[in-house]
Amino acid sequence: MKALVVYDSAHGNTRSVAEAIAGSLDGVQASSVPVGDFKPDTLAAGDLLVVGSPINGWSPTPKITALLAALGDGSLKGVKAAAFDTRVRMFIHGDAAKKIAHALKAGGADIIAEPMPFYVKGTEGPLRDGEIEKAGSWAGALLTSLRS
Numbered sequence: 150m151k152a153l154v155v156y157d158s159a160h161g162n163t164r165s166v167a168e169a170i171a172g173s174l175d176g177v178q179a180s181s182v183p184v185g186d187f188k189p190d191t192l193a194a195g196d197l198l199v200v201g202s203p204i205n206g207w208s209p210t211p212k213i214t215a216l217l218a219a220l221g222d223g224s225l226k227g228v229k230a231a232a233f234d235t236r237v238r239m240f241i242h243g244d245a246a247k248k249i250a251h252a253l254k255a256g257g258a259d260i261i262a263e264p265m266p267f268y269v270k271g272t273e274g275p276l277r278d279g280e281i282e283k284a285g286s287w288a289g290a291l292l293t294s295l296r297s
């Protein structure tokens with residue numbers, strides 16, 4: 150089994166979260182992959198796909214949206230999946246992770262965790278205190294779901 154953490158990132162914050170998740174998937178062959186380098190046909194049933202995006206105007210970035218739109222019905226059949234986003238802490242901030250999870254499910258993936266938000270202090274970051282540790286904990290929860 151392998152795990153790919155696919156991300157888009159303008160300022161490096163989502164990349165940092167993706168790297169922390171991949172680095173905390175102990176015992177799994179895990180790597181973080183920029184969205185432009187991701188090839189869905191490298192995933193097999195039982196593998197883990199995590200997709201993360203900054204929220205851009207209440208949605209995933211255009212590159213993540215294009216990736217999700219290109220997934221055919223059932224192309225992720227048997228793949229385990231989870232989604233996260235990075236966002237600012239505002240009264241109204243929209244959501245990207247839920248949209249990503251919905252698209253992954255539509256592609257046939259088995260969603261193994263609730264979509265997870267990670268918070269930045271401003272448009273360019275940095276991440277709020279504790280978010281890298283939260284990414285590690287979330288990866289641990291993903292591992293638990295994978296093995297149950």
Ligand SMILES: Cc1cc2nc3c(=O)[nH]c(=O)nc-3n(C[C@H](O)[C@H](O)[C@H](O)COP(=O)(O)O)c2cc1C
Pocket residue numbers: 157158159160161162163164203204205206207208235236237238239241242243269271272273274
């Ligand atoms: C064009 C644009 C639109 C954004 N829209 C939102 C938004 O709707 N909600 C939100 O919480 N953050 C929004 N943000 C802030 C981003 O979520 C933040 O820049 C991102 O988490 C930083 O991640 P990155 O360093 O990986 O690019 C927006 C940022 C940009 C540049």
